[in-house]
Amino acid sequence: MSNPSNLKYTASHEWVKTEADGTITIGITQHAQELLGDMVFVEAPAAGRKLKAKEECAVVESVKAAADVYAPVSGEVIAANSALDGAPEQINSDPFGAWIFKMKPDSAADVAALMDATAYQAIVDSEAH
Amino acid sequence: MTLKTTPLNAAHRAMGAKMVDFGGWDMPVNYGSQIDEHHQVRNDVGMFDVCHMRVVDAKGDGVRAFLRYLLANNADKITLPGKALYSAMLRPEGGVIDDLIIYFMTEQWFRIVVNAGTADKDIAWMKQQAATRAPNLTITSRDDLAMVAIQGPNARAKVWQVLPQTKAATESLVNFQAADCGEYFVARTGYTGEDGFEVMLPKEKVEAFWYELNKAGVKPIGLGARDTLRLEAGMNLYGQDMDESINPLEAGMAWTVDLKSERDFIGKAALLAHPPTRKLVGLVLLDRGVLRGHQKVQTAHGEGEITSGSFSPTLEKSIALARVPNGVQIGDSVQVAIRDKMLAAQVVKYPFARNGKTVCSL
Numbered sequence: 001m002s003n004p005s006n007l008k009y010t011a012s013h014e015w016v017k018t019e020a021d022g023t024i025t026i027g028i029t030q031h032a033q034e035l036l037g038d039m040v041f042v043e044a045p046a047a048g049r050k051l052k053a054k055e056e057c058a059v060v061e062s063v064k065a066a067a068d069v070y071a072p073v074s075g076e077v078i079a080a081n082s083a084l085d086g087a088p089e090q091i092n093s094d095p096f097g098a099w100i101f102k103m104k105p106d107s108a109a110d111v112a113a114l115m116d117a118t119a120y121q122a123i124v125d126s127e128a129h
Numbered sequence: 130m131t132l133k134t135t136p137l138n139a140a141h142r143a144m145g146a147k148m149v150d151f152g153g154w155d156m157p158v159n160y161g162s163q164i165d166e167h168h169q170v171r172n173d174v175g176m177f178d179v180c181h182m183r184v185v186d187a188k189g190d191g192v193r194a195f196l197r198y199l200l201a202n203n204a205d206k207i208t209l210p211g212k213a214l215y216s217a218m219l220r221p222e223g224g225v226i227d228d229l230i231i232y233f234m235t236e237q238w239f240r241i242v243v244n245a246g247t248a249d250k251d252i253a254w255m256k257q258q259a260a261t262r263a264p265n266l267t268i269t270s271r272d273d274l275a276m277v278a279i280q281g282p283n284a285r286a287k288v289w290q291v292l293p294q295t296k297a298a299t300e301s302l303v304n305f306q307a308a309d310c311g312e313y314f315v316a317r318t319g320y321t322g323e324d325g326f327e328v329m330l331p332k333e334k335v336e337a338f339w340y341e342l343n344k345a346g347v348k349p350i351g352l353g354a355r356d357t358l359r360l361e362a363g364m365n366l367y368g369q370d371m372d373e374s375i376n377p378l379e380a381g382m383a384w385t386v387d388l389k390s391e392r393d394f395i396g397k398a399a400l401l402a403h404p405p406t407r408k409l410v411g412l413v414l415l416d417r418g419v420l421r422g423h424q425k426v427q428t429a430h431g432e433g434e435i436t437s438g439s440f441s442p443t444l445e446k447s448i449a450l451a452r453v454p455n456g457v458q459i460g461d462s463v464q465v466a467i468r469d470k471m472l473a474a475q476v477v478k479y480p481f482a483r484n485g486k487t488v489c490s491l
Contacts, residue, residue, distance in 0.1 A: 037147075037353065038164045040440040040447075041419050059468070061419045063163050063440045064353055085417070092162075 001030045002121075004096055008072070008111060009120035012054075015096060016072045016114055024111055026072060027099045028060060028091065031124045036062040039088040044080035044101045051075060051103065053110065058100050060091065073110035075103040135180035136275055136335050144349050152246040154181045156352055163353035167442040170321055170358055171485045174281035175350035176342050183248035184271040184329055185241040185255070192239050195263040196231060198394055199255065201377060203387040207233040213305040213318055215385055217377045218251065219396025223403060224373035225380065227251050228365060230318060232307045240307075240314070242276075242327075244367045258395070274314075275335035277328050279347060280358075282485060284325035288315070291341045292328075299326070320355065322362025322483035357439050360448065363411065363480030369422060370409065370436040370450055376400065379452060380436075381409035409436070410457060411479030412449040412465070413491055416472040420449035420465060427464040427471065430456035435465065443482040444489075450479065 003009065008016040013032035017025040033039065041061040051057050051071035058069035079102040084090060090098035105111050115123075132155035141148065146157030157178065159166060169175045187196070196204040202216035212233050218226045227247040232240040243251045252270050259266045279288050289296040292315075298308040299315045304324075307316035314329040330338060343349065356366070363381075365371055371380035378386060378400060388400065412435070414420050420438030433453030441448040449465075457463070459478050464471040477489045 034147075037159060038162055041417060043418075061440075063357060063442075064158070066419065066421065 003117040005117045008114035010072045012070045014072050023104050025099045025102050030095045033091050033095045037064050039091045042084040042088045045077045047077050049077045073105045075105040078102050078104050136332050137178045140339050159351035159353045160349050164442045166350045166354035167357050170281045174283040174287050174347050176347045177278040177350050179278050180275045181245035183243050184274045186269045187239045189266040191263050201386045211307045223376050223396045223399030225371045225377050274329045275332045280319045280321040280323045280325035287345050287347050288326050290345050321358040361482040378405040379407045407452050411477040412451050412474045413477050414447040414474045418467050420447045425466045426451050428457045430454040448481050
């Protein structure tokens with residue numbers, strides 16, 4: 001599964017989708033879910049929480065391990081995907097569809113400055129060696 | 130450092146395994162979904178590469194007497210040929226060098242199966258003890274042998290389909306008994322809480338055996354599911370639930386330590402001098418989250434610690450083994466520190482699941 005070109009990415013394996021209203025939707029990449037394996041628990045941040053870029057704000061746990069999810073940019077949490085509470089395996093089956101939380105970023109420029117799919121793929125490839 | 134490989138390494142890769150460094154061995158963690166693999170073993174049959182574990186043969190007159198002194202469990206308990214016994218091997222100070230299985234074959238031959246990570250240390254210790262107590266014994270690391278575990282309710286039938294020549298000798302085996310069928314040593318043992326066999330065979334034959342089993346419908350299972358299966362079955366993992374710093378009586382191993390007979394064994398005096406103050410219990414998490422090793426457990430009798438924790442695919446809840454103060458009782462409510470929260474868990478009697486079913490009650 002390739003990384004969709006309409007998304008932005010972080011080195012910590014989050015994907016970021018910019019919505020029409022300027023808010024962003026965040027999940028973890030195909031590469032991240034593959035490393036972690038079968039997901040069994042997701043803890044998303046509460047709406048209203050203010051986050052700084054790179055702040056730990058969510059946790060995804062597979063049978064194997066727990067991993068932190070980081071805020072890709074500074075801003076405020078506006079929604080968490082409660083559907084994942086009962087079905088965390090959606091992250092395995094549809095990583096780029098199963099979003100974890102949404103934010104209102106402080107600055108659109110911060111979002112624009114994130115990596116594109118090509119730059120992110122280079123990071124994934126370098127980890128494989 | 131170059132990782133060690135088993136003779137099945139190429140087969141794992143061909144079957145799509147995700148490989149990981151497991152204590153210096155390049156081993157399959159899963160071949161897709163670890164949860165699917167777990168259910169596959171509980172409900173049908175799966176096979177595990179356990180070639181990294183070590184087979185050791187102890188041979189010669191007096192081998193039983195030597196093992197009676199070497200091990201915490203009493204070798205005299207096994208008198209039926211092929212019968213197996215689980216035991217700890219202890220330091221004189223009482224800590225666990227390893228947990229292992231011995232098979233009584235003849236009064237001149239016991240077979241021992243030890244953990245991968247401790248094999249060299251174990252063999253050195255056995256030889257050191259034998260040098261003074263039983264110099265005529267030979268202790269041989271069987272590096273020429275491979276081992277595959279076939280586990281699940283349909284495991285024995287699949288092995289008989291692939292190795293029909295072993296059926297007559299293995300059909301009547303009771304649980305924890307083995308038969309020496311020439312090239313194939315077939316034991317009704319395992320590490321999953323399911324019925325099945327562990328088959329030892331010449332290394333050069335193991336890849337063909339693996340593919341034959343697969344052709345017969347036996348799916349490969351990785352170390353990920355092996356860990357959740359053994360945890361549900363309430364089986365200890367060396368290095369996690371106990372090690373050389375841990376008294377076996379504080380690791381749920383009292384049933385394997387024979388302190389009643391007159392027999393002396395290495396570590397006995399230390400165990401008698403230091404009665405246990407902690408014990409191993411099962412935990413089921415009531416809140417949402419996942420229990421993991423080293424998380425702290427708050428009880429009414431003081432603090433404890435999780436030794437092994439994960440998500441149980443059978444219970445669909447998080448479960449753990451935890452070492453807690455002796456006063457803690459089955460049914461107690463405890464709190465587990467997970468990141469910045471204290472989550473509610475209940476103390477339960479383990480095993481959690483065996484033979485395809487949940488066996489602990491909340």
